[in-house]
Amino acid sequence: MRRGVIVLATLSQLEQEQYGYSLIKDLNDKGFEVGQDTLYPLLRRLEEQDLLNSEWRVEDPRPRRYYKLNDTGYEVLEQLKTEWRAQVETIKEIIK
């Protein structure tokens, strides 16, 4: 279950461009614990699935790889959000 949630959480934070470490911080600050060992390989898989675009940029003065949702990624994110909300409602009904 967590696996699917990580994908949703990650995609949801990439509407704005972020590099790996800032994304980990972002998720952790919001209470969603995730480590680099999970996130970096996941980002690569999502990019391979053509949900993200990435590019290396040199800043400060070393390179960082920035990730951002592409059009397909936005579509998939919206689908996942809808599915997630529906499941939450279903589970609420089941466990009340």
Place this chain on the structure above:
Amino acid sequence: MKLDTNARELLDRYLLAVKRELTGKDRDDIALEIESYMFDKLEETHSEESTVTKEELEAVLTEMGSPRKVAGQYSPNRYLIGPRLFPAYYLVLRIVAAVVFGALTLSMVISAIAGGVENVWLSGLEYLGAIWSGVLSAGAMITLVFAIIERSTEGKTIEELEEFYKFDVNNLPELPVEEKQPSKAGLIAETILGVIGIMFFSYIQSSNGDVPYFVNPSSGMQTIPFFTENFVNFIPFIIALAGLDIARNATILVRGYHSALTNWWEIITKGASIVLNVFLLQSLPLITLQGFVNLTGVEVFQDMEKWNNTGIAIVLGLAIFGTIIEIIRKIVREVRGPAV
């Protein structure tokens, strides 16, 4: 923030170890991203002007875990043998393949020396067939055993395998020295020499062992027998080995680095060259100076022919011995610390 010299070297060694565990074209990119992450992580605790020491970096690396574990996160597609068992499986596979290859090559060399070679083509094909079926069946057996272990121990911790994930920064591989990096000029020179060699031996085969010589402008270019039929029979093998070397050099040139593929490729080519040299040794004389005797009438060429073939036998013997040592060294290096 910057790393001091020792910390920089430690980081480079860690990244090298990670790359050695990765396959595919993305490994440099993955290593660069891990490096970027480490700097971000260090920036949390270090000011812009500070210098990170080796000890401080060690703490970050230890928290990240062993290079094998880090690399394993990027290799999710080994379904038959999962990431948990794959390091042990790959190590056993490499050791067994090297042992089978070495044992078969050695037995071939011994049987060729002891019993001689009656049919070069048949013996060569037998050798290749034995290597192919031996390595393949050993590999299949190991894969089967590990696949059974994978499924029968799913979700369980195997204590013996924990060794593969134990991490001590002192055990990271040393950085390769500059000389071990591929030299483009050297590879190009080797390739050109290989092509010239192929052209030369193709000509020798077409001339059935005769070599050209120039007498005077009126008679033009003449040919004279030099290589024996025994030698000419081996020319297709010599050309095939030269072709394999050229293809290997081209692969390194395109990739820009030595890889496990090109290193094993070299080991196999060298193994085949040992077999070729043993066959050549069994087929003396390889050159004849009878043409010079006929041409000049000087009998001394007759004695020279005997001594030249003895010299060739010594050179071939030394080449076989040297290549065996080199192959053992390369196999040990590849098994203990494979190229990235």
